[in-house]
Amino acid sequence: MMTKEETEKFKQELKERGYKLTPQRRAILNVIIENEGRHLSPEEIYEFVKKECPEIGLATVYRTVQLLEKMGVLYRMNFDDGVSRYELVKNTADHQHHHLVCLKCGSIEEVEDDLLEVLEDKIAQKYDFFIKNHDVKFYGFCKKCRK
C-alpha cells in the first residue's frame, strides 16, 4: 500500500503531465507495488484490483499501465507467454536488470545488471551504435526444476 506521501508524489507527477489522480489509478499502482517481483499481466492486475475497485474495467487497466510506462514508472516485458508483463522500474539503475526464465516451470528470477558494460562498450565502438537500454533474458532450467 502506498503511503500518503507516496500518493502525494504520484499525484504530483501526474499533475505535471496534465493527468489526474483517480481511485482506479491509485488502486492499480498499489496492486503492482504489493506484487513487486511477480511481473503481473494486465489481466492479472485486473483480477487483483477488482477486489479493491469492483467496478473497474479491463480497458482502464490497459490504459493505466501504458500511462505508467510512459511516465517511466513501469517497464513492459515480453516473456513469450502471450501477454505483456510489467515490473516497477528501479530508480537506482538506468539499465534494466536481466531475467532468468525457466523453460520448465516458467518462473522468472531477476539478476543484477552486471558485466554487460564491457560488451556494450565494445558494441558501441565496433558498430557505431548508441545503446540506451538492453533486454537480456537467459532461458534454461532453475534450481528447483533441475532436481
Place this chain on the structure above:
Amino acid sequence: MMTKEETEKFKQELKERGYKLTPQRRAILNVIIENEGRHLSPEEIYEFVKKECPEIGLATVYRTVQLLEKMGVLYRMNFDDGVSRYELVKNTADHQHHHLVCLKCGSIEEVEDDLLEVLEDKIAQKYDFFIKNHDVKFYGFCKKCRK
C-alpha cells in the same frame, strides 16, 4: 533458392519426423532463405510466397514456420512490433547471436555472440541455473540515425 541437394536434405529431415515435403513448405523455406537477415513476419512471408504459390493460405505459413521452429531450422524473435519474426538458425553456434534494435528507424542489426560466456558461467554458479540459450537485445540508435 535451395539447390537440389538442399531440397533433398530438407526432405530427409522432414521424413525423419514423419512430415511430408510439400510445394508450400519448400516455397516458404525458399522465401526465408532468400531474405536472410530480414527477419520476416508470417504475414510478410505470406506476401512473398504468394508470388510462387498464389493459392497458399496464411494458416499454412503459420503452421510451417512453427514446424520449422520445432525442427530447429528457424528461430522465433520478438522485437515488440506486434508480430513474431523469424530468422534462420546458424548451425555454427549453439547460442543465438545478439541484436541491435534502432529505436528510431527500427532496423535490426546482428551482432556476434560474444563475451556472454563469462556472464553465463557466473550466473550458472551464483543462481544455480542451467542456461540453454539467451535472448539479448540492445536498444538504441544506429549509425545512420545518429547523424
Place this chain on the structure above:
DNA sequence: TTAACTAATGAAAATATTTTTCATTGGGGT
C-alpha cells in the same frame, strides 16, 4: 462551494494476430 472544463471511465465494439476446425487434397510408401 460551486461551476466549468475536460480528462478518465466502463461497456461494448473493433482490431490484429494467431490458432483451430473441418472438409478436401495430395505425398509417399506399399
Place this chain on the structure above:
DNA sequence: ACCCCAATGAAAAATATTTTCATTAGTTAA
C-alpha cells in the same frame, strides 16, 4: 495404382489489445 493419413485452404474461433462513445468525476478558478 492404391491407400493412408498428413497437409492444405477457407472460414470460424480464440486471444490480447485498442478504440469508440456516452457518461462520470477530478481539478482549477471564480
